[in-house]
Amino acid sequence: MYRAVSSILQKYDADMGAAEAHGIAAGMLCVEHKVDAAGWLHELFTDQNDLFDEDQTVLRELFEGSRNLLDPDNGEFSFDLLLPDEDEPLADRVEALRVWCQGFLFGVGYAHTDADWPGDSAEVMRDLIELTKIDSDAEGEEDEAALVEIHEYVRAAVLTVRDQFAEYKNTTMH
Incomplete structure (x- = not known):
């Protein structure tokens, strides 16, 4: 994919x-689960009408x-980041993770313009901001292991943000 x-x-x-495009989608969806794909496509392309049907x-x-x-009702922890396969160079995968985080932050900001961040989401967002600064000049088993750990952290962070916003919406709507 x-x-x-x-x-x-x-x-x-x-x-x-x-990676960045998927990060934007995930960020938007974590804040507003009902967001339309058209808004996302508009962020990716100035004129999405030019897209061939099969590409769209x-x-x-x-x-x-x-x-x-x-x-949130899925209950499974099957969400994953759209990143290059493990057979791609480590530096490329680190860079993809970095821009995925950048995209996620943009997507959250796109969908959530309020200054208030529910629950732990503000702390998670600060962590993700730090991850946008990682150096993609990575090599060796230690860096490979670190990437796996960071990847898992980001997956969990995404679900934390999703849960915090879902909870926030439920408490503010009742």
């Missing part, structure tokens, strides 16, 4: 790669698949 999304984004000269379908499937995996 990563390669397919990357090639679509490249084909239409999007300003970002697959792939992107919408990624967005809707992410929505399903981030559904």
Whole structure:
């Protein structure tokens, strides 16, 4: 899926790669689970009407698949970040994780303009901001192990943000 999304984004000269695009989608969905894919596509492309139907379908499937995996009622911990495969160079995977976090922060900010952050989400967001500063010049087993740990932390952080916003919405609506 990563390669397919990357090639679509490249084909239409999007300003970002697959990891960052998916981060934006995840951020938007964590804050507002009912957000429309059209808003996301608008952030990716100045004119989404130029997209071929099959390309738009792939992107919408990624967005809707992410929505399903981030559904608070799903209960499963099956959501994952869209990153390059393990056979890609470590530096490329670290860079993809860095820009994924950048995209996630943008997506959350896109959907949540209020200065108040529910629960632990403010702390999580500060951690993710720090991760946007990581050096992608990585090599060796230690850096590989660190990437795996950071990846797992970010997955958990995403679900924390999702849960905090879901809880926040439930308490403010009743």
